[in-house]
Amino acid sequence: MIRVLVTDDSRVMRQIVIRTLRQAGYDWDVREASDGAEALAAIQADEPDVVLSDWNMPNMTGIELLRSLRAAGYQTPFGFVTSEGSPEMRSTAQEAGALFLIAKPFTAEGFREVIDPVLA
């Protein structure tokens, strides 16, 4: 079973992401983190198979989390789920090593369209 770490400072949004993963057919083992710093510690303690992360969070943002992971040698597959999907942010995410960026609001179909090719 794939192990995912869902990172968002909004508990409500974490629940929505987890619900949408299930609706999209991904029966994954889910852990949660409430900001980038908490996610970094969780990944260092027990690396998941994939990280889904918000961008704009207190303490440590999603892009800072991704850059910290790569700088520390972690190649954990990483995708953003964020309220901003501008070309500039997509480019920044890709350059930092993100596999994808899903813009909020999203649907289960949108999750599948982005995540299925990555899983394949």
Add this chain to the structure above:
Amino acid sequence: MTATVEYDQIHAIAQEVFAAMVDGDLGLLLPWDGDLPDIVDALVAWVDLHGEWSGRAVLVTASDTAHDLARVLLGLDDGDAVSRADLVDAFGEIANVVGGNLKSLLPTPGTLGLPQVGDVLPPLAGAARVQHLPLSWRGRLLVVDVWVTLPTATPEGTS
């Protein structure tokens, strides 16, 4: 920078946010028809945008309506208790997504603040309201406003 943000663009964003996050249907957030009632016991959520284009996206509704929105987002049943923390989180997240999508419309890069929620909207220095959308969500009033920080006037001969 005073890039125009059109009414229809904001309505489309709000409709898409509610369709995806709340209702599963694009047709449930409509322009308010008729006189505007006072919003009793209002809850306000906002997120600020900073950059060449600076401003604020604001949502206002009655506390009861915000509670119902939170129940939908959390997958709770009608009448289930909603904590203040979950209410603030849920309503703030809707404003956050509206603000994020508004930012994506803008022609220049910038940053998005974290969502804030309160009983009243604090002033934003030098800002003017450029869009005001009274909307009906399931027959209940929900207002979406966009504020823009106006550029400081440049004295003659200095530009």
